[in-house]
Amino acid sequence: MSKKKIRDILLSVLLLAAAGGILAWLQADSSNHSYAISIIERSAIYAVVAVAMNMLTGFTGLFSLGQAGFMALGAYVTGILTIPVELRANVYYLNGIAPWLENVHLPMLPALILGGLVAALFAALIGIPILRLKSDYLAIATLGFAEIIRAFLASPAMNTITNGSFGLNNIPAFSNIFVPCVIAAVCILLMVLLINSSYGRAFKAIREDDVAAESMGINLFRHKELAFVISSFFTGIAGGLLAIYMRSIDTKTFQVTLTYNILLIVVLGGIGSVTGSIIGSFLINGGQEWLRFFDEPLSIGGVQIPLFRTGFRMVIYSVLLMIVVLFWRRGIMGTSEFTWDNLFGLFRRKKKKQAGGEA
Amino acid sequence: MSATTLIQHMLTGISLGGAYALIAIGYTMVYGILRLINFAHGDIFMMAGYFMIFAMASFPWFISIPITLIATIALGVLIEKAAYKPLRSAPRMSIMISAIGVSYLLQNLATYLFTALPKSYPEVPFLKKIFQFGEISASLVTLVTPVLTVVLVIVLIQLINHTKIGMAMRAVSKDTETARLMGIKVDTTISMTFVIGSLLAAVGSILYFTDRMTVYPFSGSLPGLKCFVAAVFGGIGSIPGAVVGGFVIGICETLLVAFGYSTYSDAFTFLLLIVVLLVRPTGLFGEAVTDKV
Amino acid sequence: MANNVLHMETITMQFGGVVAVNGLTLDVNENEIVALIGPNGAGKTTAFNCVTGIYAPTFGEVSFHGETILRNSPQGKMKKLYAGDVPAVDVKPLIKTPDEITKMGIARTFQNIRLFGNLTVFENVLIAKHMRAKQNVFSATLRLNRAEEARMRRESMELLEEQNLAQYKDEIASSLPYGLQRRLEIARALATGPSLLLLDEPAAGMNPQETMELTEFIAQIRKDYHLSVFMIEHHMDLVMEISDRIYVLDFGRLIAQGTPDEIQNNDRVIEAYLGVSHDAED
Numbered sequence: 001m002s003k004k005k006i007r008d009i010l011l012s013v014l015l016l017a018a019a020g021g022i023l024a025w026l027q028a029d030s031s032n033h034s035y036a037i038s039i040i041e042r043s044a045i046y047a048v049v050a051v052a053m054n055m056l057t058g059f060t061g062l063f064s065l066g067q068a069g070f071m072a073l074g075a076y077v078t079g080i081l082t083i084p085v086e087l088r089a090n091v092y093y094l095n096g097i098a099p100w101l102e103n104v105h106l107p108m109l110p111a112l113i114l115g116g117l118v119a120a121l122f123a124a125l126i127g128i129p130i131l132r133l134k135s136d137y138l139a140i141a142t143l144g145f146a147e148i149i150r151a152f153l154a155s156p157a158m159n160t161i162t163n164g165s166f167g168l169n170n171i172p173a174f175s176n177i178f179v180p181c182v183i184a185a186v187c188i189l190l191m192v193l194l195i196n197s198s199y200g201r202a203f204k205a206i207r208e209d210d211v212a213a214e215s216m217g218i219n220l221f222r223h224k225e226l227a228f229v230i231s232s233f234f235t236g237i238a239g240g241l242l243a244i245y246m247r248s249i250d251t252k253t254f255q256v257t258l259t260y261n262i263l264l265i266v267v268l269g270g271i272g273s274v275t276g277s278i279i280g281s282f283l284i285n286g287g288q289e290w291l292r293f294f295d296e297p298l299s300i301g302g303v304q305i306p307l308f309r310t311g312f313r314m315v316i317y318s319v320l321l322m323i324v325v326l327f328w329r330r331g332i333m334g335t336s337e338f339t340w341d342n343l344f345g346l347f348r349r350k351k352k353k354q355a356g357g358e359a
Numbered sequence: 360m361s362a363t364t365l366i367q368h369m370l371t372g373i374s375l376g377g378a379y380a381l382i383a384i385g386y387t388m389v390y391g392i393l394r395l396i397n398f399a400h401g402d403i404f405m406m407a408g409y410f411m412i413f414a415m416a417s418f419p420w421f422i423s424i425p426i427t428l429i430a431t432i433a434l435g436v437l438i439e440k441a442a443y444k445p446l447r448s449a450p451r452m453s454i455m456i457s458a459i460g461v462s463y464l465l466q467n468l469a470t471y472l473f474t475a476l477p478k479s480y481p482e483v484p485f486l487k488k489i490f491q492f493g494e495i496s497a498s499l500v501t502l503v504t505p506v507l508t509v510v511l512v513i514v515l516i517q518l519i520n521h522t523k524i525g526m527a528m529r530a531v532s533k534d535t536e537t538a539r540l541m542g543i544k545v546d547t548t549i550s551m552t553f554v555i556g557s558l559l560a561a562v563g564s565i566l567y568f569t570d571r572m573t574v575y576p577f578s579g580s581l582p583g584l585k586c587f588v589a590a591v592f593g594g595i596g597s598i599p600g601a602v603v604g605g606f607v608i609g610i611c612e613t614l615l616v617a618f619g620y621s622t623y624s625d626a627f628t629f630l631l632l633i634v635v636l637l638v639r640p641t642g643l644f645g646e647a648v649t650d651k652v
Numbered sequence: 653m654a655n656n657v658l659h660m661e662t663i664t665m666q667f668g669g670v671v672a673v674n675g676l677t678l679d680v681n682e683n684e685i686v687a688l689i690g691p692n693g694a695g696k697t698t699a700f701n702c703v704t705g706i707y708a709p710t711f712g713e714v715s716f717h718g719e720t721i722l723r724n725s726p727q728g729k730m731k732k733l734y735a736g737d738v739p740a741v742d743v744k745p746l747i748k749t750p751d752e753i754t755k756m757g758i759a760r761t762f763q764n765i766r767l768f769g770n771l772t773v774f775e776n777v778l779i780a781k782h783m784r785a786k787q788n789v790f791s792a793t794l795r796l797n798r799a800e801e802a803r804m805r806r807e808s809m810e811l812l813e814e815q816n817l818a819q820y821k822d823e824i825a826s827s828l829p830y831g832l833q834r835r836l837e838i839a840r841a842l843a844t845g846p847s848l849l850l851l852d853e854p855a856a857g858m859n860p861q862e863t864m865e866l867t868e869f870i871a872q873i874r875k876d877y878h879l880s881v882f883m884i885e886h887h888m889d890l891v892m893e894i895s896d897r898i899y900v901l902d903f904g905r906l907i908a909q910g911t912p913d914e915i916q917n918n919d920r921v922i923e924a925y926l927g928v929s930h931d932a933e934d
Contacts, residue, residue: 129633135452137636140632141632198792199792199793201775201778215766216754217783257466314467314470315471317463318467325456325457
């Protein structure tokens with residue numbers, strides 16, 4: 001093993017230990033840190049969706065906008081199955097719950113996986129017709145399906161299962177901050193392993209040139225379907241995590257805006273970079289809290305600043321998305337990944353620049 | 360269902376279809392020329408609704424309507440210049456993301472400026488006049504919409520087939536590079552496409568919202584998607600196709616609601632999209648384009 | 653015919669009203685180099701695309717080592733429109749996809765190089781090994797396929813070494829000079845383990861020196877990998893030097909076939925290339 005490799009492993013272990021330490025410290029006094037905990041949990045959950053979206057958009061070249069729909073499926077499956085049986089009468093007080101579902105209860109982890117599987121199954125079904133479509137048609141078709149899922153979940157016919165337009169509440173929360181973070185980390189790790197495997201290379205080949213990929217013996221449909229199904233599986237799990245995080249959901253949570261927020265994270269972090277998506281998620285979610293003061297009326301010296309009111313934050317977000325697309329297309333990471341080498345390289349370059357400037 | 364109610368529903372459907380057709384033309388023309396789904400088109404249509412509300416607050420209808428049309432055109436052209444033009448040579452995905460960004464921005468901007476609550480749409484008095492034919496009643500807007508749509512489409516087709524700018528549009532949509540080499544001002548031509556698309560969207564908006572009576576920041580997104588489907592159904596790039604598609608979707612949607620399947624009326628549109636793309640990807644009147652390998 | 657590798661039988665490809673390839677019948681035999689030549693727009697690349705499954709021919713049959721890979725007759729609207737010289741007969745269509753055809757042992761290069769531009773030279777070749785690897789998405793993700801992955805990497809590296817590309821293995825494919833990109837595209841095709849290699853204008857854009865090297869290179873890979881080569885080429889020096897047999901296509905129709913000597917002295921070929929009769933009419 002080379003010296004560098006030992007250094008990298010050591011640094012990575014240190015980083016993980018530090019992250020774990022911070023989480024433990026936050027958890028130890030959770031009532032005082034509830035704000036920070038909430039931001040970190042949400043960032044971790046969004047990071048899973050962003051990486052899953054990046055796997056499609058950045059690595060396979062499939063521009064899908066169905067994230068909100070698949071998240072809704074995962075969220076509802078997880079939500080319905082984890083609400084404690086004794087509380088269900090309260091949740092479904094208007095329409096009642098379907099008798100076959102009444103006593104079906106699953107612990108969190110199996111419920112999450114089942115949510116992911118439902119999303120994956122649905123993706124597999126709609127993938128058969130729509131993955132043959134060209135890029136922009138695919139985007140609009142997935143967007144359409146996400147809306148159909150939402151309409152379906154909220155429809156009166158689903159009242160006794162999804163509680164229709166009233167949504168779900170009383171979903172049990174995470175027992176501690178480690179639960180969502182570890183689950184998110186495992187999901188992302190699995191996706192990274194896939195992206196760096198032989199299958200991931202096939203995905204990238206399709207992104208680069210689908211005709212050439214096919215002439216290399218790669219079955220286009222099978223591999224696109226695979227990427228789509230796996231991405232949807234993790235999107236579904238993230239939806240389930242979001243349901244647990246929010247504790248009460250309804251179909252309005254899963255509007256197209258949610259997909260656009262994820263897209264913003266992916267674009268900001270860099271299309272084609274997993275670490276970029278993770279960084280993007282923490283920046284956007286952290287920033288969202290930080291930017292919250294834009295949404296509150298602000299007065300300086302008794303004078304109301306007129307710009308600051310509800311919705312200003314979202315305007316800033318959309319302007320940010322436009323700026324990144326127009327002027328900074330590679331985003332934070334471009335298509336490269338975080339490595340210790342890059343980090344040290346960055347410092348060295350900066351030093352050199354300074355040295356050069358002084359000379 | 361009696362014949363009278365059926366006719367009544369058909370009238371509503373045709374009227375809705377007319378508005379859809381006008382919006383669908385904007386999608387089909389922009390797609391034809393830039394190969395871009397202008398995700399923001401539905402939101403331009405929504406903004407036109409707000410323009411009309413604010414214009415009507417201080418002016419009579421005959422001044423408000425021109426103001427709305429001009430403001431909408433200005434918005435459309437501004438979007439093209441600011442968000443699409445800088446990305447002409449960028450990968451397609453970037454332009455699409457830019458279009459989504461504009462849509463997202465317009466929705467958020469509208470929420471911020473006008474709040475998320477629905478605002479009531481002003482009444483243009485004469486459009487609301489009710490006509491009675493036996494048992495069937497219809498407001499003037501219901502009757503005017505399809506007629507106006509057809510007239511505008513005929514004018515547009517004449518414009519495209521018989522004027523210089525129309526010829527330039529056809530040339531650019533066939534082959535942008537060659538058109539540029541032939542001395543056609545590509546950017547002007549593209550702007551002109553946005554002018555026409557936005558103008559028709561504004562007209563569609565007035566007709567649509569007069570019937571719907573409220574505007575809110577997201578009221579453009581679903582109609583926008585539906586009109587895009589209408590354009591695909593008719594064959595993207597084909598103006599008569601977009602019109603037929605608009606009417607088909609408008610009528611089917613109204614009938615589905617009338618028969619009590621309102622939950623599925625939106626789903627129907629996307630089902631139609633999938634079926635069209637699978638069975639006949641070029642749509643009703645579209646031309647097949649084969650990629651050269 | 654002894655050891656037939658590729659057989660095309662009355663292949664006709666019609667786009668709308670345009671018949672791009674008209675009743676083309678040809679053969680490629682084991683370890684043979686066969687060239688398909690003809691003026692621009694004669695339908696050569698279309699004929700190629702009919703072999704690799706990118707297009708389904710309108711009419712005709714393609715077989716590979718005696719096994720049918722593509723078979724079609726005019727369907728639907730094309731039944732009325734069909735304008736090929738060979739009268740169409742109804743057959744049961746059989747259309748394999750390009751990846752299935754590659755898996756059977758036909759590899760190709762493209763007229764305008766189609767590498768995986770943003771990937772490294774090594775990855776470009778490694779991707780070709782994916783289709784034959786014994787793995788599934790779970791074993792690959794959980795790294796249970798280490799032996800298989802190691803084999804793929806080893807074989808790809810060996811191939812790069814054989815093709816003298818090993819020194820560029822970590823370069824981004826699109827950053828290579830043009831000539832090397834052509835070589836890499838051929839190496840990538842070889843990595844799929846073909847018994848028939850289709851080259852679409854391999855010498856396009858090359859100077860005489862590079863063309864000469866390519867001529868030797870093609871002859872060499874035929875020997876080393878015991879391949880049949882079927883190529884489209886405009887550089888007559890190259891074609892005449894290494895081809896065993898030549899087919900000449902003009903306006904979609906086969907106008908001549910034979911050895912290089914026969915073709916060089918064929919009046920119809922000369923006419924097609926120089927356009928004698930067409931010019932006379934003007």
